[in-house]
Amino acid sequence: MIAILASGGIALVVALFGTPLFIRFLVHRGYGQFIRDDGPTAHHTKRGTPTMGGVVIIAAVVVGYLAAHLLIRSPPTVSGLLVLGLTIGLGVVGFADDFIKISKQRSLGLRSVPKLIGQTSVGLAFAVLALQFPDRIGQTPASTKVSFTRDTMVDLAVGGAVVGTVLFVVWVLLIVAATSNGVNLTDGLDGLASSATVAVAGAYVLIGIWQSNNSCEAVSPISRCYETRDPLDLAVLAAALVGASIGFLWWNAAPAKIFMGDTGSLALGGALAGLAIASRTELLLVVLGGLFVIITLSVVIQVGSFKLTRKRVFRMAPLQHHFELVGWAEVTIVTRFIIVAILFVALGLGIFYAEWVVGRDFST
Numbered sequence: 001m002i003a004i005l006a007s008g009g010i011a012l013v014v015a016l017f018g019t020p021l022f023i024r025f026l027v028h029r030g031y032g033q034f035i036r037d038d039g040p041t042a043h044h045t046k047r048g049t050p051t052m053g054g055v056v057i058i059a060a061v062v063v064g065y066l067a068a069h070l071l072i073r074s075p076p077t078v079s080g081l082l083v084l085g086l087t088i089g090l091g092v093v094g095f096a097d098d099f100i101k102i103s104k105q106r107s108l109g110l111r112s113v114p115k116l117i118g119q120t121s122v123g124l125a126f127a128v129l130a131l132q133f134p135d136r137i138g139q140t141p142a143s144t145k146v147s148f149t150r151d152t153m154v155d156l157a158v159g160g161a162v163v164g165t166v167l168f169v170v171w172v173l174l175i176v177a178a179t180s181n182g183v184n185l186t187d188g189l190d191g192l193a194s195s196a197t198v199a200v201a202g203a204y205v206l207i208g209i210w211q212s213n214n215s216c217e218a219v220s221p222i223s224r225c226y227e228t229r230d231p232l233d234l235a236v237l238a239a240a241l242v243g244a245s246i247g248f249l250w251w252n253a254a255p256a257k258i259f260m261g262d263t264g265s266l267a268l269g270g271a272l273a274g275l276a277i278a279s280r281t282e283l284l285l286v287v288l289g290g291l292f293v294i295i296t297l298s299v300v301i302q303v304g305s306f307k308l309t310r311k312r313v314f315r316m317a318p319l320q321h322h323f324e325l326v327g328w329a330e331v332t333i334v335t336r337f338i339i340v341a342i343l344f345v346a347l348g349l350g351i352f353y354a355e356w357v358v359g360r361d362f363s364t
Contacts, residue, residue: 009064014056015244026050031051052102052261053258058091061271077229085126087270091263097110097115127173130278131165149281179273186318190255191252191254192334199338202242204272211226269292291341295319
């Protein structure tokens with residue numbers, strides 16, 4: 001528990017006090033956000049606001065996580081390092097995207113193909129490594145079984161080790177791409193993506209602690225235990241994510257002094273995807289991150305409808321911009337969307353706990 005509190009607290013301090021320093025650096029270099037002309041007109045006042053704030057978020061997560069381990073004099077686990085590597089890797093892809101936007105003063109950064117190659121490469125490395133490094137009882141950071149609140153009976157390796165590995169890699173790439181792009185699409189209003197990330201990452205702090213207290217090594221084998229390799233360390237990393245996001249949110253809340261950019265949104269999405277895969281809660285992430293899912297679906301629906309019928313369902317996608325054009329104030333949209341995000345997190349945690357209660361054997 002000390003490591004969890006230290007990780008979150010240190011990451012919070014680093015982000016809270018490091019962000020204004022980074023803002024000064026960006027302003028000095030003239031690294032401001034380029035705003036689309038076809039977006040809501042209210043956003044034109046944000047032109048020139050410093051971006052790439054995700055650099056501070058990533059740095060705070062790394063410092064908080066590693067400092068916590070130094071404090072308790074315990075090395076990081078393989079699971080924690082893999083999720084951290086996924087976070088940093090996608091952050092690098094996002095940084096390249098942001099830097100191109102700034103240097104060329106356009107709303108389009110990396111082209112779709114190079115960006116996809118970057119995301120795929122990072123996800124591929126994570127997927128392959130996650131099936132390695134078994135601990136003393138044979139558990140690896142990830143499993144070829146599809147998971148909900150724990151591993152299900154659906155095993156991707158049922159057709160053989162090679163086929164299972166290939167299917168698992170594809171499955172991981174799908175999760176990573178969906179989550180990172182979902183957070184990226186949500187990052188359109190001041191404080192929205194960072195607030196939603198705090199809620200979901202906070203859920204993974206609780207899930208990691210619960211899984212650790214009810215691991216198959218800690219309780220009777222006939223109990224409803226969890227076969228997760230490093231649940232407590234995943235909670236430590238999730239706490240760093242919470243602290244870093246809150247520290248950044250202090251400066252990102254409306255009116256934002258800085259934007260996280262693709263550097264932050266892709267990194268945060270990668271972190272949440274990694275936590276879901278390593279904690280064996282892959283499909284539960286769909287519920288916990290329900291706000292990200294709704295916003296992503298709004299884009300899919302809008303694009304699909306326009307291609308099929310040449311008509312738009314929403315005034316503008318993603319969904320938050322539709323409500324802007326309807327007339328809702330930005331602060332109102334962010335507040336209401338955060339409420340929705342919290343409700344989804346509460347539902348997800350309720351499902352997670354209910355599955356344990358229903359399945360637990362109380363006869364011992």
